[in-house]
Every structure is written in C-alpha cells, then in structure tokens.
Amino acid sequence: MLYVKAPAKINLTLDVLYKRPDGYHEVEMIMTTVDLADRVGLRSRKDGLIKIHSTDRFVPDDQRNLAYQAAKLLKDTYNIDKGVSITIDKHIPVAAGLAGGSSDAAATLKGLNTLWNLNLSMDEIAELGAKIGSDVSFCVYGGTALATGRGERIQAISAPPSCWVVLAKPTIGVSTAAVYGGLNMDDVVHPNTQQMIQAIEEDDYELLCDTVGNVLETVTLKLHPEVAVIKEQMKRFGADAVLMSGSGPTVFGLVQNEARVSRIYNGLRGFCDEVYAIRMLGDRDSLD
Numbered sequence: 001m002l003y004v005k006a007p008a009k010i011n012l013t014l015d016v017l018y019k020r021p022d023g024y025h026e027v028e029m030i031m032t033t034v035d036l037a038d039r040v041g042l043r044s045r046k047d048g049l050i051k052i053h054s055t056d057r058f059v060p061d062d063q064r065n066l067a068y069q070a071a072k073l074l075k076d077t078y079n080i081d082k083g084v085s086i087t088i089d090k091h092i093p094v095a096a097g098l099a100g101g102s103s104d105a106a107a108t109l110k111g112l113n114t115l116w117n118l119n120l121s122m123d124e125i126a127e128l129g130a131k132i133g134s135d136v137s138f139c140v141y142g143g144t145a146l147a148t149g150r151g152e153r154i155q156a157i158s159a160p161p162s163c164w165v166v167l168a169k170p171t172i173g174v175s176t177a178a179v180y181g182g183l184n185m186d187d188v189v190h191p192n193t194q195q196m197i198q199a200i201e202e203d204d205y206e207l208l209c210d211t212v213g214n215v216l217e218t219v220t221l222k223l224h225p226e227v228a229v230i231k232e233q234m235k236r237f238g239a240d241a242v243l244m245s246g247s248g249p250t251v252f253g254l255v256q257n258e259a260r261v262s263r264i265y266n267g268l269r270g271f272c273d274e275v276y277a278i279r280m281l282g283d284r285d286s287l288d
C-alpha cells in the first residue's frame with residue numbers, strides 16, 4: 001500500500017472578478033495548505049477496477065468521489081489496464097470549504113503517478129487535476145500560492161508569517177455551486193490581493209491580518225446565519241483575524257499568542273462540534 005498525505009487548504013483572500021460565459025467565476029485567491037490532512041492509501045489491482053473505501057460515511061464510494069475521478073482520468077488518458085483500491089482515511093471535514101475532496105484527488109494523481117510509473121511532471125499532474133475540479137491544481141502543488149483563472153492557474157509565493165490557525169466548522173455542509181450562484185457582483189467588496197502578497201513577502205503578520213477577505217462570505221452568511229455567530233465568537237475570544245474559508249461554512253481564526261489559542265479552542269468547543277487548532281504547513285517557522 002502506498003500512502004499519500006492530502007492536506008486541507010484555507011483561502012486567505014478570495015476575490016471574484018466577474019462571471020465568465022462558461023458559467024465559472026474568474027477568481028483571484030491566496031491559498032495556503034494547513035496541517036489537517038486525509039491519508040490516501042493506494043494499492044494497484046490487476047482486474048482494472050477502481051474501488052473506494054472511506055472512513056467517513058458522508059463520502060461517496062463510487063464515481064462521484066473525486067479520488068475515483070482522478071484514477072479514472074489517468075486510466076483513460078494513458079490507457080492503463082490496471083485498477084486501484086483507494087482507501088481514504090478522512091480527517092478533513094466534508095463540504096467545508098477546505099478542499100478535502102480536491103486534495104484526495106490530487107494525492108491520488110500523485111500516488112498513481114508513482115505506482116503506475118507514469119513519470120508525469122508536477123505541471124502535467126496539475127493540468128490533469130484541473131479537469132477534475134478548480135481547486136485540484138493548487139492541491140497538487142500545496143504550499144502557498146496565488147490562484148487565478150477559475151482557480152486552476154497557480155503561481156507559488158513564499159510562506160506566510162508563522163501563526164496558529166483555529167478552524168471551526170458548524171454542522172452544515174455548503175454547496176460550492178450554490179454559493180457562487182448566489183453571488184451578486186454589484187454587492188462585492190473586493191479584498192486587496194496584491195496587499196496580501198506584499199504582507200506575505202514582507203513577513204508582515206499585522207498587514208496579513210488586516211488584509212484577509214472573502215467575497216463569498218456574505219452569500220454563505222445569508223444562507224447560514226450560524227456562520228456569523230461563530231465569526232463573532234472567534235473575534236470575542238481574541239483571534240487576530242477571522243474569515244470564512246472558500247465557500248464555507250468553516251471559519252478560521254489566525255492567532256500568534258499561544259495562550260490565546262487554547263482560549264479560542266476551548267471557547268468554541270462549547271457550541272461547535274468540529275474545532276481544530278493547527279499550523280499552516282508552509283509557515284516561516286516550519287521552514288527554519
């Protein structure tokens with residue numbers, strides 16, 4: 001069995017520029033991977049079948065699974081006779097704005113590249129990933145990046161300043177398509193993507209905290225007012241910056257003071273089942 005780590009992402013900024021004729025939205029996002037990960041296990045099969053087993057009962061075990069789609073895409077593109085048994089040890093909350101499914105797909109592409117000796121480059125894998133979903137290319141590379149286009153065009157940037165990330169996910173799932181669909185471009189208050197890049201490049205934590213922003217937040221907040229309540233609580237318990245990730249409903253708080261991390265974590269556990277205190281995977285400290 002080959003095991004591949006599939007980490008979650010958060011969006012430090014998420015801007016929508018316009019709705020495209022193909023129905024997708026042109027975006028500008030600063031994304032970074034965090035240390036909350038699924039574990040994808042891959043075992044090659046001689047019978048050509050793709051079999052999925054997940055530890056989470058809400059994750060589909062058929063062709064709807066993005067890891068299944070990843071394996072199928074490789075089989076079809078490169079005429080592979082072999083199949084694969086895929087085990088997904090699920091730790092990332094599902095339909096949460098954390099790209100769990102996309103990361104499982106990226107891990108499957110990378111793992112099968114090794115298992116089936118395909119010798120594809122990262123760029124080739126990322127390009128294939130974009131056919132599965134807009135977030136898959138970012139998940140192939142991981143780290144910290146500016147994502148443009150519909151999210152599939154990736155430019156790496158340096159690691160963000162070191163801090164804790166507290167994640168809180170209310171017990172609702174959110175449909176990404178419904179959130180993009182509910183966006184009214186006349187109401188959009190655009191985050192400053194260039195300023196976020198500057199904050200990261202200059203290792204300026206305060207500027208980073210001042211610059212976080214997500215245009216999808218107002219849409220999800222209207223659909224699910226409990227997300228606003230969690231945001232308020234995170235602020236009250238002392239997070240330096242608070243934002244919804246992706247299409248939500250997960251809210252993240254950034255914190256540098258370690259004592260405050262436990263205060264926020266314990267405070268939120270009171271009324272939110274899924275709370276995590278984690279690090280960004282590519283923060284400055286972990287690179288030292």
Ligand SMILES: C[C@@](CO)(OP(=O)(O)O)[C@H](O)COP(=O)(O)OP(=O)(O)OC[C@H]1O[C@@H](n2ccc(N)nc2=O)[C@H](O)[C@@H]1O
Nearest residue numbers: 023024025097098099133134135150176177180246247248
């Ligand atoms: C919002 C974000 C932010 O990182 O993440 P999540 O909340 O899903 O984690 C992404 O843009 C989500 O990417 P992903 O989940 O891969 O979306 P896809 O499968 O490609 O698209 C799902 C649906 O979302 C809408 N969509 C997606 C991307 C985009 N740039 N414009 C869109 O309008 C389309 O309606 C599409 O049919």
Ligand SMILES: Nc1ncnc2c1ncn2[C@@H]1O[C@H](COP(=O)(O)OP(=O)(O)O)[C@@H](O)[C@H]1O
Nearest residue numbers: 064065066094095096097098099100101102104
């Ligand atoms: N491997 C997978 N893990 C989680 N969800 C998956 C997976 N494959 C397909 N899905 C489907 O994709 C939907 C969105 O899942 P997910 O990737 O967790 O959320 P998000 O797009 O908000 O980051 C889920 O409702 C689920 O049915």
